[in-house]
Amino acid sequence: MSDTPYPIDLDSIRGAFPPGIEAPSLLVEFADWLNGRPWGSVGRFSLQGQFSDHAPIVDGSPLRDRFSLFMRLPDGSAVGGWYGAGLDRDNPPIVGLGSEGDYELLAPSLDGLLAKLTSQQFGNAWSDLLPHDEVECQTVELARWLAGRPAGEPMTPDDASSELPDFRGFVEKWSRDREDYWANHRLMAELGWRLAAHLPKGKKPWDKTNFEVAISGAQYQARVLTRGPQPFEEASSIESLLRDLREEMRRAQPELGLWYAMSFGLYADGRVMPNFEYDLRPTIDGEPALLSEAKADLVRAPRPERWVPKWLAAS
Known part of the structure; x- marks a missing residue:
């Protein structure tokens, strides 16, 4: 397993962002840093883009311009940016669409998500974002890389998350509304x-x-x-x-x-x-x-x- 590198597809990631929005430089640089490293060393995921059509959400096609899903987990869950009403389209919160119905706002920004990868702050529902116990952990190296990047706005993993909309509530309402829509x-x-x-x-x-x-x-x-x-x-x-x-x-x-x-x-x-x-x-x-x-x-x-x-x- 330690010889298997992270699957990375930058073309699919760029294509997963809504028209008019480009993949942020931090994400592209993170993909470059991750390239060639053993799968599982900072989390069990692949960096591959997908549309909401194929994510675990009811009738996801109409939501294409609301998400930029750039990370896939082994169980079919997806992680990416959420462009909800009133949210910052240049630096959206990062959410998880879980294959078992777990919908969670994982971090207030991409910076926050990467910080959580280094500190391994994920619950059981998102344990695939933790390093694999059979692979040498490289979260310390990731933390060093992040610390060496040009300084932006200070951000802690959970900073301002309480001020963001209720993502789970959004998904649950969307699912109910779409099921009712098609039923009628x-x-x-x-x-x-x-x-x-x-x-x-x-x-x-x-x-x-x-x-x-x-x-x-x-x-x-x-x-x-x-x-x-x-x-x-x-x-x-x-x-x-x-x-x-x-x-x-x-x-x-x-x-x-x-x-x-x-x-x-x-x-x-x-x-x-x-x-x-x-x-x-x-x-x-x-x-x-x-x-x-x-x-x-x-x-x-x-x-x-x-x-x-x-x-x-x-x-």
């Missing part, structure tokens, strides 16, 4: 009605039938996940409904563009809870979606450059 959405209600023949046989609240949808330009495919992806009779009749949903979402948040894939669960009470994929190239009839069709969608619904995935930006 007109198109989702119609989708559930049209797929009533596929309601799960079980009646427990968590019983559901899973579906996958791919749309790219004129291409379309829908599958029910029953012993693997399978075609189903109603697929063609729900296409127009799903395209209407796609357009409605584009109008509501045009900078996201058009999603290319959707997965959803149909619950026993008829509710439909969706997830959307804006970045992965969809597979249709066993082949990657035609690039010409995907690009036509991009022309019709342009995105900020850093939100255009590499496969779609290719000429």
Whole structure:
């Protein structure tokens, strides 16, 4: 394990920041300091960017411009900046989105997070931010490096954290609101009605039938996940409904563009809870979606450059 260096992807980190906001020099310099050091020596994480779409939060796509998630933990948790209402967009607080539902404001700033790494001030829910006990600890070296940087505003790990908004409350309210939004959405209600023949046989609240949808330009495919992806009779009749949903979402948040894939669960009470994929190239009839069709969608619904995935930006 001691021979394994930290995974670092600066391109993905830069791309994870909202348009108009660049990765801070402290983060870039920390990545350079960390490069080549044994994984686990100052914490068990990787420096890799991701969008809120893929973070452990309900319906995270609309929150892309509220986060800059630059750190991933082995359990799927994510750490990064939070651009909440009224917060400093140049030096946002650092929050954790936990895979087990732990949502916490970890530090009032990036400086504060790095200071906490050196002092190992993390509770059980965030123990992956502590050094690995099988690797030689390098938090003292990190503290020396931080002390040798040009002086900024003095900052202790917990400085001013009591003055910041309630992050856990924000996430819990967002989750409730989005679940209510989709549970009462007109198109989702119609989708559930049209797929009533596929309601799960079980009646427990968590019983559901899973579906996958791919749309790219004129291409379309829908599958029910029953012993693997399978075609189903109603697929063609729900296409127009799903395209209407796609357009409605584009109008509501045009900078996201058009999603290319959707997965959803149909619950026993008829509710439909969706997830959307804006970045992965969809597979249709066993082949990657035609690039010409995907690009036509991009022309019709342009995105900020850093939100255009590499496969779609290719000429």
